[in-house]
Amino acid sequence: MEHQSIKIENLSLGYGNSTHAKHEIFPPFSVTADNSQFIALVGRNGVGKSTFLRTLTGLQNIFSGNIYINEKIANNLSRKDYADLMSFVSTETIRIMHLKVFDLVAMGRYTYTNLFGNLSANDEKIIVDSLKMVGMSDFMWRNVSELSDGERQRIMIARALVQDTPIMILDEPTAFLDIPNKYEIILLLKNLTRQKSKTIIFSTHDINIALQLADKIWLMANGKMHEGSPSQLMQTNAFDEMFVDTILKMEDGEIKFK
Numbered sequence: 424m425e426h427q428s429i430k431i432e433n434l435s436l437g438y439g440n441s442t443h444a445k446h447e448i449f450p451p452f453s454v455t456a457d458n459s460q461f462i463a464l465v466g467r468n469g470v471g472k473s474t475f476l477r478t479l480t481g482l483q484n485i486f487s488g489n490i491y492i493n494e495k496i497a498n499n500l501s502r503k504d505y506a507d508l509m510s511f512v513s514t515e516t517i518r519i520m521h522l523k524v525f526d527l528v529a530m531g532r533y534t535y536t537n538l539f540g541n542l543s544a545n546d547e548k549i550i551v552d553s554l555k556m557v558g559m560s561d562f563m564w565r566n567v568s569e570l571s572d573g574e575r576q577r578i579m580i581a582r583a584l585v586q587d588t589p590i591m592i593l594d595e596p597t598a599f600l601d602i603p604n605k606y607e608i609i610l611l612l613k614n615l616t617r618q619k620s621k622t623i624i625f626s627t628h629d630i631n632i633a634l635q636l637a638d639k640i641w642l643m644a645n646g647k648m649h650e651g652s653p654s655q656l657m658q659t660n661a662f663d664e665m666f667v668d669t670i671l672k673m674e675d676g677e678i679k680f681k
Contacts, residue, residue, distance in 0.1 A: 427491075428590055428622040429456040429479070434488035436471045436478060448474060451488055452648030454641055456624060458589075461616045463633035464626040466643035467665055472626045473514075475643070476594050479624075480511045493589065506534045510583035512593040516575065517567055524570070524578055525563045528554060531585035546585075553584040556618075557611060573604035580611065584619075591615070593625040597632070605629065609636050630662065 439445035449471040477483040490497035557577040597605040642649040644664035
């Protein structure tokens with residue numbers, strides 16, 4: 424049996440605390456992620472995918488339930504602990520003028536550098552190797568502002584790689600990319616699970632990519648979390664839950680959706 428990188432028990436998603444009204448946006452669910460597994464988090468807009476990933480990475484407090492990361496209780500982890508265990512690529516775009524690609528990727532080594540942020544020869548080698556791995560060696564001294572969306576996404580993956588964590592989490596890594604770039608990025612990530620033995624979890628709206636390339640799918644739909652391989656979820660018609668509240672009707676000869 425594979426060792427579990429992540430174990431989630433009765434986790435519900437929401438906002439608020441003891442001083443503010445609590446609001447649950449997704450009811451309790453339990454899922455697991457094994458070592459070196461490539462997992463797609465799928466669901467409609469507004470279902471809570473980003474909230475789930477922010478909770479998983481410790482950027483948002485756990486609403487209720489438990490998260491275990493490499494058998495450690497998430498609530499007991501410091502920010503340094505999180506940085507050692509998990510890297511996160513958000514949907515936010517870096518807009519700093521005159522920032523070189525090398526310097527942006529180097530930010531991922533912050534937990535390994537001294538108080539002055541000085542890079543060692545080993546740090547520099549890791550940065551160069553990561554840029555090579557994502558196919559961006561020739562862009563090392565280019566300004567980040569000069570990159571295309573696809574190139575910038577590769578750079579952000581390189582920055583997560585140099586953090587050298589066993590788990591990588593990516594929120595919509597293919598948003599705003601064209602079809603060829605989407606497949607290139609997802610194939611790159613899947614290869615990293617094999618080459619670097621990393622557990623990688625990414626959210627996506629693209630069901631086809633998830634079905635074709637993911638080892639496992641976490642499907643958030645209709646207030647339920649479905650977990651399984653692509654073939655298992657297809658066999659149980661779990662994807663129908665995504666459209667359960669969509670009503671088709673004819674109006675003036677046209678198809679209308681709720």
